[in-house]
Amino acid sequence: MNSSExxxxxxxxxxxxxxxxxxxEGRQVYPDVxxxxxxxxxxxxAPEEPDTFEDxxxxxxxxxxxxxxxxxxxxxxxxxxxxxSYPAMLAGMLCxxxxxxxxxxxxxxxxxxxxxxxxxxxGKMLKLPEAFLAGEAGEGGGVIQGSASExxxxxxxxxxxxxxxxxxxxxxxxxxxxxxxxxxxxSSDQVVATLGTTSCCSFxxxxxxxxxxxxxxxxxxxxxxxxxxxxxxxxxRHLLNGVEFADSFNFNPHKWMLxxxxxxxxWVKKRTDLIGAFKLDPVYLKHSHQDSGLITDYRHWQLxxxxxxxxxxxxxxxxxxxxxxxxxxxxxxxxxxxxFEHLLHQDPxxxxxxxxxxxxxxxxxxxxxxxxxxLLERINGTQKIHLVxxxxxxxxxxxxxxxxxxxxxxxxxxxWEHISQLASDLLGxxxx
Amino acid sequence: MNSSExxxxxxxxxxxxxxxxxxxEGRQVYPDVxxxxxxxxxxxxAPEEPDTFEDxxxxxxxxxxxxxxxxxxxxxxxxxxxxxSYPAMLAGMLCxxxxxxxxxxxxxxxxxxxxxxxxxxxGKMLKLPEAFLAGEAGEGGGVIQGSASExxxxxxxxxxxxxxxxxxxxxxxxxxxxxxxxxxxxSSDQVVATLGTTSCCSFxxxxxxxxxxxxxxxxxxxxxxxxxxxxxxxxxRHLLNGVEFADSFNFNPHKWMLxxxxxxxxWVKKRTDLIGAFKLDPVYLKHSHQDSGLITDYRHWQLxxxxxxxxxxxxxxxxxxxxxxxxxxxxxxxxxxxxFEHLLHQDPxxxxxxxxxxxxxxxxxxxxxxxxxxLLERINGTQKIHLVxxxxxxxxxxxxxxxxxxxxxxxxxxxWEHISQLASDLLGxxxx
Numbered sequence: 001m002n003s004s005e006x007x008x009x010x011x012x013x014x015x016x017x018x019x020x021x022x023x024x025e026g027r028q029v030y031p032d033v034x035x036x037x038x039x040x041x042x043x044x045x046a047p048e049e050p051d052t053f054e055d056x057x058x059x060x061x062x063x064x065x066x067x068x069x070x071x072x073x074x075x076x077x078x079x080x081x082x083x084x085s086y087p088a089m090l091a092g093m094l095c096x097x098x099x100x101x102x103x104x105x106x107x108x109x110x111x112x113x114x115x116x117x118x119x120x121x122x123g124k125m126l127k128l129p130e131a132f133l134a135g136e137a138g139e140g141g142g143v144i145q146g147s148a149s150e151x152x153x154x155x156x157x158x159x160x161x162x163x164x165x166x167x168x169x170x171x172x173x174x175x176x177x178x179x180x181x182x183x184x185x186x187s188s189d190q191v192v193a194t195l196g197t198t199s200c201c202s203f204x205x206x207x208x209x210x211x212x213x214x215x216x217x218x219x220x221x222x223x224x225x226x227x228x229x230x231x232x233x234x235x236x237r238h239l240l241n242g243v244e245f246a247d248s249f250n251f252n253p254h255k256w257m258l259x260x261x262x263x264x265x266x267w268v269k270k271r272t273d274l275i276g277a278f279k280l281d282p283v284y285l286k287h288s289h290q291d292s293g294l295i296t297d298y299r300h301w302q303l304x305x306x307x308x309x310x311x312x313x314x315x316x317x318x319x320x321x322x323x324x325x326x327x328x329x330x331x332x333x334x335x336x337x338x339x340f341e342h343l344l345h346q347d348p349x350x351x352x353x354x355x356x357x358x359x360x361x362x363x364x365x366x367x368x369x370x371x372x373x374x375l376l377e378r379i380n381g382t383q384k385i386h387l388v389x390x391x392x393x394x395x396x397x398x399x400x401x402x403x404x405x406x407x408x409x410x411x412x413x414x415x416w417e418h419i420s421q422l423a424s425d426l427l428g429x430x431x432x
Numbered sequence: 433m434n435s436s437e438x439x440x441x442x443x444x445x446x447x448x449x450x451x452x453x454x455x456x457e458g459r460q461v462y463p464d465v466x467x468x469x470x471x472x473x474x475x476x477x478a479p480e481e482p483d484t485f486e487d488x489x490x491x492x493x494x495x496x497x498x499x500x501x502x503x504x505x506x507x508x509x510x511x512x513x514x515x516x517s518y519p520a521m522l523a524g525m526l527c528x529x530x531x532x533x534x535x536x537x538x539x540x541x542x543x544x545x546x547x548x549x550x551x552x553x554x555g556k557m558l559k560l561p562e563a564f565l566a567g568e569a570g571e572g573g574g575v576i577q578g579s580a581s582e583x584x585x586x587x588x589x590x591x592x593x594x595x596x597x598x599x600x601x602x603x604x605x606x607x608x609x610x611x612x613x614x615x616x617x618x619s620s621d622q623v624v625a626t627l628g629t630t631s632c633c634s635f636x637x638x639x640x641x642x643x644x645x646x647x648x649x650x651x652x653x654x655x656x657x658x659x660x661x662x663x664x665x666x667x668x669r670h671l672l673n674g675v676e677f678a679d680s681f682n683f684n685p686h687k688w689m690l691x692x693x694x695x696x697x698x699w700v701k702k703r704t705d706l707i708g709a710f711k712l713d714p715v716y717l718k719h720s721h722q723d724s725g726l727i728t729d730y731r732h733w734q735l736x737x738x739x740x741x742x743x744x745x746x747x748x749x750x751x752x753x754x755x756x757x758x759x760x761x762x763x764x765x766x767x768x769x770x771x772f773e774h775l776l777h778q779d780p781x782x783x784x785x786x787x788x789x790x791x792x793x794x795x796x797x798x799x800x801x802x803x804x805x806x807l808l809e810r811i812n813g814t815q816k817i818h819l820v821x822x823x824x825x826x827x828x829x830x831x832x833x834x835x836x837x838x839x840x841x842x843x844x845x846x847x848w849e850h851i852s853q854l855a856s857d858l859l860g861x862x863x864x
Contacts (some may be wrong), residue, residue: 010522018438084529110496117470121478124476284630321482
């Protein structure tokens with residue numbers, strides 16, 4: 001495909017994308033397909049000769065769409081939101097075209113520098129303590145990771161390297177294995193210090209945990225994968241109080257801040273802690289500025305060597321929404337969760353199982369786990385809306401997460417009426 | 433931004449992308465900027481109110497482009513190629529719009545199933561042994577990782593888990609730490625068994641290493657990050673002989689197979705080895721098919737939980753180029769490398785430092801490392817072309833890698849004339 005065909009096809013794809021998202025409400029949110037459905041629809045080997053673009057785009061509708069769970073349908077209330085916005089998609093196109101691999105400053109200075117500055121912008125939006133910002137000569141700073149898991153692993157490895165070096169400096173005879181047998185990572189039953197757990201969006205008390213970690217010289221990593229985005233609103237910022245005790249902090253703008261996956265924002269107070277654990281300096285990556293202290297080589301901050309120009313997505317989203325637009329988006333989701341909570345409150349058959357702080361409502365029918373499993377099966381079986389469950393202290397609980405960028409009060413009310421009707425059917429059937 | 437504005441801006445961005453790539457030859461391949469250049473060009477905080485798209489697209493040219501190293505310029509001969517093609521970009525747009533997170537089969541069945549089938553297609557293009565393919569009931573199969581580093585880490589962790597379990601089963605008293613003190617990972621001076629090293633594109637002899645690993649019950653992971661793409665051509669497939677001894681194999685279509693970053697293809701012979709090391713099953717990710725043995729939940733195959741619909745890029749690229757188109761692309765690059773090699777051969781001032789097998793030529797001026805460092809400094813200083821060096825047995829060597837999708841014989845000859853002229857200038861200056 002040459003550039004003139006791309007000019008044509010790119011415009012067709014733009015319309016295809018807009019049509020898909022404009023019409024997503026009309027698609028069944030959860031697919032009907034059975035395991036293995038796709039293999040029978042495609043050839044068993046790649047074609048020798050090129051297919052046409054028309055063939056492929058027709059196959060998207062014929063082969064792909066019937067097997068898609070539509071995460072951006074306003075009837076999708078499962079898991080947590082996965083960000084999706086037009087500005088981020090436009091930035092993604094630009095990122096693909098520039099196609100640089102930003103493992104060092106020299107490999108594309110703009111890629112590294114925009115990331116550092118965007119992570120400062122975002123840190124300021126969250127009112128992170130100054131120590132986490134890079135500024136012009138800070139010891140801390142931010143980096144975009146692929147996922148919160150990678151950020152947690154980076155924090156663990158950095159913490160392990162730091163403590164191993166400290167212990168080996170004190171007792172040079174100690175082997176790494178002997179030290180590792182004694183290392184302990186403390187976590188709650190939802191892992192590391194968490195602000196906004198996946199199950200029920202609960203919050204660890206950083207003001208209690210933090211001072212203990214600092215006193216005992218323990219690395220404190222805070223994961224606010226979902227909830228972090230809300231901290232840009234002053235009314236939710238208190239949930240982050242205590243972050244000043246942390247060594248590293250992470251959340252995912254690719255969940256709830258309209259920056260398409262992947263974009264997991266991680267900050268550290270001392271960049272040397274990360275770099276010390278991972279420094280990699282083959283001669284083919286050396287460049288004249290690297291020992292100047294002026295630049296950042298992000299390959300030392302992450303597991304992979306390669307990295308895309310992901311900060312473009314942040315730049316486009318932050319600028320095209322503005323902080324106020326992003327705040328409004330968060331507030332709308334929280335308000336919709338409270339609306340669903342309110343509807344539940346009015347129905348004595350249901351109970352709410354965790355405090356509704358942000359965009360997640362955990363609820364269940366009063367009664368057995370079996371009853372609630374049956375309710376969820378009916379809900380997902382009818383495929384009008386999609387939810388997933390969780391376990392809270394041995395109770396089987398339904399999670400209603402406000403996810404879609406386009407979800408409105410009307411969708412939430414329809415979802416509620418649907419759930420309520422299915423509950424009536426189920427309870428009626430139980431009585432018979 | 434609503435969908436009607438996106439329809440307009442997406443088309444403008446399509447043209448911006450096509451204009452950028454059409455005109456890339458006219459841009460200076462390596463930027464002039466100094467460390468910290470970007471921070472002074474942007475505000476210190478995100479805007480409260482939205483900026484317009486025009487503001488942003490103007491700033492791309494004003495702020496971003498001056499700091500970009502143009503990896504897709506036909507004068508870029510540094511590192512290794514980073515894939516970039518129009519079909520992959522179109523697929524990227526679709527991937528962004530669907531925006532699903534494919535951590536389980538149920539989270540979007542098409543996302544998982546297309547990936548399994550595309551990895552089979554690609555495995556067949558490489559004539560991988562049947563054991564690596566998923567088919568309908570195979571024990572092996574493929575997965576898209578973010579990078580070769582992640583694939584190597586996955587292989588290491590799977591190997592460690594496997595051997596630790598074996599040893600603990602034999603001697604239940606052994607602690608993990610005691611075992612880990614004794615574990616050995618063998619690698620060459622370029623790490624793990626490698627086909628096509630970064631420095632000079634050399635090849636380990638799998639037919640020698642493989643049988644030893646199998647006899648000693650050692651995990652053999654093969655990394656062919658760059659070279660792997662060439663194995664779709666029958667004349668290069670022999671370089672992969674011995675892969676039948678491996679437990680896991682990986683290469684990066686995002687380097688040399690026109691699939692934009694990230695797309696690192698990894699296969700294993702026994703999927704249970706990977707899954708055993710990483711299984712993660714919270715209730716909110718459970719679904720009715722997961723214990724049926726019919727489906728794949730890719731979150732067990734990788735470090736992150738989240739994953740994009742990256743197989744769309746493979747599908748678009750394989751179909752729009754066809755196997756023959758991809759083979760022609762590889763052959764063109766190899767031919768251009770030999771053309772540069774031929775030019776070097778005719779100039780007695782230069783020596784070639786490693787066999788030219790694929791698209792990389794390692795060369796130097798006969799003489800000291802200092803002389804060659806000075807030559808590289810002149811080459812990169814004039815910014816007409818961009819190269820990076822490597823060390824081969826204490827020698828400072830220049831790497832000339834065929835990278836761009838649009839590089840032609842004329843660019844290679846211009847690059848050679850430029851290098852040759854700078855060498856003359858340098859040798860002349862040395863004499864004075």
